[in-house]
Amino acid sequence: MGELIDKAKGYANEAAGNAKQAAGEARNDxxxxxxxxxxxxxxxxxxLAGSIKGALGDKV
Structure with missing residues (x-):
């Protein structure tokens, strides 16, 4: 279960980070x-942490 949660949070943070970078580029910030x-x-x-948990069976 931890694998899916980590991966979902990872995708969300990655998307938000990309959006912030684009906004910063547009605003020259x-x-x-x-x-x-x-x-x-x-x-x-x-x-990556989610992938490792998946490979090790959530024992990390």
């Missing part, structure tokens, strides 16, 4: 772009 990149990377890490 480097702080918002950086915040979006951070959130995107957090999402990728969450998806």
């Amino acid at each position: 480097p702080d918002q772009k950086a915040e979006g990149k951070g959130q995107e990377l957090k999402g990728k890490a969450q998806k």
Whole structure:
């Protein structure tokens, strides 16, 4: 179960991060772009954690 939750949160954070980056690009706001990149990377890490949990049978 933890695998699916981590992956779902990961996809959501990745999408939100990409949206923030696009908004920062449109507004020429480097702080918002950086915040979006951070959130995107957090999402990728969450998806990776979900994949690892899936491979190990949620014992992590």
